[in-house]
Amino acid sequence: MAMLKTILGNLLRPPRTRDPADMPEVPPVYRGALAHDAARCTACGTCAFVCAPKAITFTQEPGVSVSWHFFIGQCSFCGLCAQNCPTRAISLQADAPGATNSAAGDGLRLESVIRLQPCTRCGAAHVPLPDATIEALWGVEEAERGYCPECRRRAASEKLRAAFVPAEEAHHDR
């Protein structure tokens, strides 16, 4: 009797088979292809370091730009790069990558270019830090926004010295 009920119930229900085009929605934490935000990237290289299959690499054009490269054919979608990115420049998208006809192009390889900027004090080309990182690490002084790491360290140590040693004494020392 129970079996008859199941059979009759199934006769009225639509089939469970999905169309090839009818993709089920992926869970929000699904680890799909990578997306890279060049404006947030500091080119620290952490993602390339933690990537076990070495799918992420950096190349640089001295004085002009640093490029972030990603080859999906080498990725195992473990998500370590996104987890370890200090500025959250890398995110894993929820959509699965589709099939492609060639391994060379067709979105299998991503490149994201980070342009270098000249330092506002000494002019040396450097990777600009995102605003949130600058505020967290170096305070919010407007004048030091465009400094290169070297000048930023210098400005910070000058501030430190000024805080410990009064101005006249410092003058006397010299």
Added chain:
Amino acid sequence: MNLIERVIAISRRRSPWICRLNAGSCNGCDIEITPLLSPRYDAEQLGVELHGTPKHADIVLISGTLTLRSREAILDIYAQVPNPKAVVALGSCPASGNVFAGSPLVLSESLDSVVPVDVWVPGCPPRPQAILDGIARAAKLLEDGATKSQLESRRGRLS
């Protein structure tokens, strides 16, 4: 192209038979083929049928890291598939070796350097729909006569 050739070409797209070849895979990609043949994803709605022998297949699904020992097996099985044939590479491993690249027993090169690959399905492992999409693409290539082996044999006939 006359009518009979056209009918044959269409039937190649409508019933591609596949053969699975594990070239040293961790079995992740092969496990994803199983739900593909279940009623849920149902590859047979596209006419796909899994066969154990390469002699009955149109499309070979190759999964896994290529090893020194599996290289010969891939060439052997590829040679047994009757023309016209298509090759679908599943997952990241055939493209690069993935995490196993650099191991002394692993060919750290693309499957393309062993046999001509027509469709790459990225993922580790790819989802069943992505594999189905890859098979559908390969079947479309077979219909158009645009798989690498078909192009190769046409070039051979012309010269």
